[in-house]
């Protein structure tokens with residue numbers, strides 16, 4: 001009886017977690033969300049680079065934006081490999097920068113940093129939950145870039161504050 005109860009419990013846990021992340025549809029949904037976030041942060045960074053008054057810092061931020069776009073491309077490719085399609089109207093995330101005005105764009109850059117951190121944490125959580133090894137590998141590669149981006153963004157923010 002105890003064994004049966006345990007089996008039942010394991011079954012409940014499995015139903016709670018495993019199918020959610022192992023099913024192709026869910027995987028495609030996650031990849032689509034990641035794609036949208038990468039597109040969004042790339043756009044934010046490009047926009048915010050324009051308000052940085054120093055060219056060398058502007059270029060640093062634009063280079064990161066370019067890498068974020070490459071991440072989006074990689075997600076798009078993975079979605080295609082899994083037989084899915086990219087959401088044609090990528091969701092635009094509401095990032096609270098509109099009400100903050102600062103000529104140096106300091107606060108906007110902090111928002112980039114925060115969003116970058118949120119993305120990083122999402123990917124770490126996904127790596128722990130997703131079963132598909134190919135997707136995990138891709139996420140790990142992208143996480144490495146995000147860690148580096150965080151350092152560069154911190155450096156840019158520190159120089160502007």
Ligand SMILES: [Fe+2]
Pocket residue numbers: 038067068071142146
């Ligand atoms: Fe990225």
